[in-house]
Amino acid sequence: MRENVSVCLTCHVVGNCSKRIWFFNGNVVDGNERIILSSEKTNLTIISVNATNVGDYQCTALSPFSEKASGVYSLYIESEHSSSLPGAESCSSDKWVAAVAVLGVILVAALVTVTVLAFKMQKMAQEERSGHFILRTVSGSSSADENCSSAVNKEQEWRNQDQNDSNYMALQFNDESVYDQLDS
Incomplete structure (x- = not known):
């Protein structure tokens, strides 16, 4: 010493x-x-x-x-x-300066993370309110409309088959948002 x-x-x-x-x-x-x-x-x-x-x-x-x-x-x-x-x-005070510097770096990283998450959550909320969702596809198709119309056509085919089937039990799906259910 x-x-x-x-x-x-x-x-x-x-x-x-x-x-x-x-x-x-x-x-x-x-x-x-x-x-x-x-x-x-x-x-x-x-x-x-x-x-x-x-x-x-x-x-x-x-x-x-x-x-x-x-x-x-x-x-x-x-x-x-x-x-x-x-x-x-x-x-x-050298150790205190180093400790404060490390804490500062950690706080900046946390602030950036929180900001990015808040931005993403805000963007998701805006998309839900507008009712427009972009469907990402694995197949590489760039058109969300093609995927939607294909899914709608398949659903109509299944309905027609199910109505012809005597063992069919009717299931109803509600087109209500989870957030709408929470509000009521």
């Missing part, structure tokens, strides 16, 4: 935990003006790290039934060109 940089150590606990205790070089850590413990001692923040903060940090989680110690966080002061320690997170 670079000198005069703040550092946050976090004690992640899976399951129920009644108490957390932080240790520095084997001694219990008490908060002061430069070492701040969060309310449940989940986070230990060191403001302006200096040589007095160099050493090993460890968190122990306690429950009524068990006790578990974390791995050791070794904190040391490094040169400007070295990388940060594993387990120690800088409290700088």
Whole structure:
């Protein structure tokens, strides 16, 4: 860690935990003006790290039934060109800027998706209100009218056959829109 940089150590606990205790070089850590413990001692923040903060940090989680110690966080002061320690997170605003940028990208993608869906729904509603629907065909025929007239002719043929059949049971289909049924 670079000198005069703040550092946050976090004690992640899976399951129920009644108490957390932080240790520095084997001694219990008490908060002061430069070492701040969060309310449940989940986070230990060191403001302006200096040589007095160099050493090993460890968190122990306690429950009524068990006790578990974390791995050791070794904190040391490094040169400007070295990388940060594993387990120690800088409290700088760089991470917040990156997080906000990622959230911004996600929000823009969601907004585009919602806009496209709204446009498609509006277009479908307009087509339904006008009563004109374009029938897409698999066969490659470009005329929707040909498909409709073919279907109407087949329906008339079936009706004629069914009327001649003595075992035919009449079925009636209502030409009412689903939306009309919902309105009533």
